[in-house]
Amino acid sequence: MLIDSHTHLLRLKASPEEAVHEAAEAGVGAVVNIGMNIEDSREGMRLASAMPNVYSVAGIHPHNADDHSSESLEALAEMASSGGGIVALGEVGLDYYRNHSPADAQKSLFEDVVSLANDVRLPIVVHTREAFDDTMDVLQCARVPVVLHCFEGGEREIEEARERDYFIGLTGNVTYKNSRTAEALHLINPDRLMVETDAPYLSPEPLRGKPNFPKNVVHTASFIAGKLGMEEGDFATLTTRNTRNFYRLPLEV
Numbered sequence: 001m002l003i004d005s006h007t008h009l010l011r012l013k014a015s016p017e018e019a020v021h022e023a024a025e026a027g028v029g030a031v032v033n034i035g036m037n038i039e040d041s042r043e044g045m046r047l048a049s050a051m052p053n054v055y056s057v058a059g060i061h062p063h064n065a066d067d068h069s070s071e072s073l074e075a076l077a078e079m080a081s082s083g084g085g086i087v088a089l090g091e092v093g094l095d096y097y098r099n100h101s102p103a104d105a106q107k108s109l110f111e112d113v114v115s116l117a118n119d120v121r122l123p124i125v126v127h128t129r130e131a132f133d134d135t136m137d138v139l140q141c142a143r144v145p146v147v148l149h150c151f152e153g154g155e156r157e158i159e160e161a162r163e164r165d166y167f168i169g170l171t172g173n174v175t176y177k178n179s180r181t182a183e184a185l186h187l188i189n190p191d192r193l194m195v196e197t198d199a200p201y202l203s204p205e206p207l208r209g210k211p212n213f214p215k216n217v218v219h220t221a222s223f224i225a226g227k228l229g230m231e232e233g234d235f236a237t238l239t240t241r242n243t244r245n246f247y248r249l250p251l252e253v
Contacts, residue, residue: 001029002221002236003243003251004214006091006125006149006169006196009033009047009054010040013200013211016047020054026215027236029053030251032196032243034091034125034149036061038075041086048085055249057125059090060109065101068109073116080120087247089117090125091149094138097129110138118143123246125149125169132157139164145246150198154180158187167192167246172204172212175223185227194243195221 009016030053035041041058048056058079123145128135147167199212204219225235
């Protein structure tokens with residue numbers, strides 16, 4: 001069994017029910033839905049409570065940092081403490097590639113959510129794009145498990161993540177030609193490795209350019225297992241165990 005450790009069920013070109021059913025048929029036994037703002041984080045809670053083997057994360061994406069306020073932070077805190085199935089906070093972080101929100105607004109949001117995660121003792125799902133050093137600076141304050149989602153770093157970034165015992169989430173972009181990460185996979189701590197789709201974005205080869213779905217995590221997993229010289233079944237067991245441990249999911253592996 002595989003787990004899609006990071007997907008956006010509310011943004012797919014299919015219903016969440018259909019996407020989860022197709023994923024299960026492909027061998028993806030659980031899905032972690034990720035929030036991008038307060039509204040879809042709340043809807044993600046509803047999905048997690050209504051659908052078996054669907055778990056949800058509440059957060060505000062750095063693209064939406066301009067919407068951050070004391071009220072939005074209170075809303076995240078309420079979701080985190082509601083008992084509604086929230087397993088982490090995120091995604092949150094820094095994105096200097098798109099810069100849809102000013103850098104200072106992104107940092108303010110990021111720092112606030114890291115502080116909240118420490119208070120409520122939930123893991124953090126981190127988005128970082130062309131902002132690795134600033135991201136790591138903010139995360140110095142984190143006292144909870146961290147996953148660097150959609151990781152695209154090379155040897156230096158992997159070593160820094162390894163020194164801090166961070167998890168690394170690998171998405172379809174690791175299968176692309178000239179991926180720096182693909183050439184340094186052997187440096188990642190196996191016990192900190194997870195696979196994800198980030199669907200509907202970043203479809204892996206051979207589906208690049210098409211809308212992504214949770215079921216497609218099997219292609220990314222197969223690629224990485226091959227690069228590491230592992231049997232696909234062993235790799236699935238490894239990453240499923242890691243994802244269960246990070247999110248503290250009630251799953252047997």
